[in-house]
Structure formats: structure tokens, C-alpha cells
Amino acid sequence: MKKEILHYFRERFGIPPSCFQTFSLYAASRGRIYVGPETTIPRPEPVSVGILAARTGNAIKPTTAILQLLGRHATRNIVRISRKDAEKFAGGQDLKAGETEATEGYVLVSYQDTPLGCGFLKGGTVRSMIPKAKRLQLKFL
């Protein structure tokens, strides 16, 4: 599992495994993978360990949390968007992809070199994968 996840981030985004070096990966229920501290305590059992990095199942789906944290190391499948679109994306709206080298599937959406989060690219549209609670009406960007 660990190998698969590291492989995924390298292949899909060009994020090198060394970015995960000081962490451990933890598998939780329903295919969730967390990036957490290298070691943890046995007792009491934590209610959660680290931050949710991906959901696995038919496909691997990266989270906005991990892409915001490590996205600066990404080299591919990045959709760079305009200011207007960044506003929309942060608010949870879908975007027109425009010219992009990214292939269909999960992408890193980025604005002026700042990783904004996870999007899903299909048929020329980028769906905002920003969780509802994290959406924000941006006034300054």
C-alpha cells in the first residue's frame, strides 16, 4: 500500500518519495490513507493520525490537504488558473480547463505558484474538490 501511494504521487504529480521521508503512511477504514508522524503511541488509541492524504478504492484520490502541503514539489498534472478562476475554485465552483498539459483525472490546481488544492479534470472541465467546510469567498488574492 505504502509503495503504491508513493508511486502514485511520483507518477501523477512528480512529487518525489523523499517528501514523505520524515512521515509514515497509515491505512484506516474505507481505504483512507493518512500521512502522519514517523512513530506514534500505542495507548491510548488515537482517534486520528496525521492528515488524510488519499482515498483508495477503484482509483487513488488525493486530498486537497496533501496537495496544499506538498504541491510546491509537483511538476506535472498541474492546472494553472487565473485570478477569476481561483476565486471560483476556492468557492467550490467548476472551471473551464483551457489550455493545459494535464491529462484527465485528478490534478493539482495552482494559482501563481500557490497550490490551491485538488481538482478533477474531465472533458475540458475542472471540478473543484475543495471540501464544503474549506470553501471560502476570497476577496484578496
Next chain:
Amino acid sequence: MSTMVTGIPKVFRQRYASLVDDPEAFFSCLGSMQPRSFRVNTLKSGRKHVVERFEGYGFEIKQVPWYRDAFVSAEPDVGSTLEHFTGEIYMQELVSMLPPVVLRKDLMKAKNVLDGCAAPGSKATQMAAIMGNMGLIVANDVSYSRIKALKFNQEKTGAANMVITNLDLRNFPQHNFDIVLLDAPCSAEGTIRKSCGISEMWSERHIKKLSSLQKQLIVKAFDLMSPGGLMVYSTCTFAPEENESVVNHLVEKRPARLEEIDVPGFRLSDPLQEWRGETFSEKIKNCIRVWPHHNNTGGFFMARVGK
């Protein structure tokens, strides 16, 4: 603003008028607005980058002299910036940043840290940033609903070196932590400015109840430290029952060493030596108080305890 001041109960005024150096400045400060503050989350960004962006927005921000990553700003829209959305900044009261600041050097070396009362995670995520996401932070809180906010802030700041536990700290299994932060539940008198008035819960009876809980928590927190370990006990309240009296209880029960606290560029005040007939141990002298009118902040109390 004066309406807020008159909202302060008489008992409260009587309690503190005799303790503070300048009661008039103190009470008038409590009735005034507190400047907004935030810190740069170094797990995701850097000071230079944030300063440049905020200047680009036309925001006036001022770095505080005692913590490079902390800024104050009169700007009401800090919460609507891209940097807030991405978690590159974290909005936090200045005094709330003090415990990680006085532990900074120790945190950089620490392998495992316990934040005993961690939700919503302002200090825990700040400690994660200081530790560069290395080592382990166990962020514990008794309240499941507050843990949701802690989890949210953890994800937002990218504090991946943190695990969350949900226990009454008094029931936490025996452990040896290098560093323990006990930011205790308190009557929060020091946050009057932010909350625009004193809590409806406020009463001397409530303070007594909290004091007895804090005394249990501080002894437990001490027992969870490794030999050679460190603890910071903190509250955001003025009540001596929740501050000096609690630390005094610890030094009576355990061989605790009280260490000096210094925050260059920030005005700290001495603790009380006695309160309502209770005289405190000499050791208590190393605790510090923060009065709001000295630095234009909220109120705070801290003790740095060695084992």
C-alpha cells in the same frame, strides 16, 4: 466601547483593582478593541512571501518584536485572503502564541510532545510548525465536538506530525513526554476584549470549580513528563485561584522546578505572592502574568516547569 466596561461585574472590578499596577488603564483596555493578529504558517509558506502578498493587497501589517512569524493588522479582511484559504497564515491571538514561543528551542529538539488540552489546536499547530513537522505531537482533548475543530485546523495547517486523542487528561495512560503543554480550561477573563464582554458563566464559584480541576490536571501533566522533561502551564485568565494557586499546588505535591521565562520585546509581569490568605511558595516567582494594557493584548498566565 464604554458599554463593555460597564458590562464587567462589580465583583470582578473589586477582585482585580488591587492586583493590577494601573486599574484605570487596565479596565479601559478591557473595554477597547483588540488588534487582530495572525502568524505565518511556516509549514506552508514563509514570512517574506506573506508580507509581499499582503503589501500587494494594500494591507498594513506589523511584525511583533518578540516573534518573527507573528503580525498584527487592523485590516478586517485578513480572513478573506488567499493565504487564509490555503493555510499559509493562521489567525491567532498574540498571547495564545506565547507558550510555543517560550518552548521554541526545546520543541526543535523534542521527539514527543503532549498537548493535554489541545482543541481547537492553535498552539498544537504552532508547535508543529516550530518542529518542522518532525517528531510527534499528541494533541488531546476531552471534548469530541472541539476535536472536530482541531482536526480541521490540523488539515488546514498541514500539521502531519500530530495524532489526536480524545480523553479526559486525568485518565491518560502513563507515558514519558519530552514536553507537555497544559493550556488549561479556564474562566477566560483575559479574552474579554475579544469576546466583547465577560462570559455569563463567570462567578467566583465557577472559578473555584475550575481551580480544583486545574490542580488535578497539572499534577497529571507533570506525571506524564519524562525525567528532564518540560511543561508549560498556561491560562488566559487573571484569577489567582486558576494560576499561582494551581502551580503552588503542583510544587507542594511534586518535586517540580519552576524555570524563568523571558520573552525579549514583550512586557511580562510578576506573579502574585499571596491571595486571600494563601501565601505561595518562593518558587512561584518564576511564573509570569500578562496584563492586557501592557502590550495591548489579551490577558495570560504561564509557568515553565522542569522535572
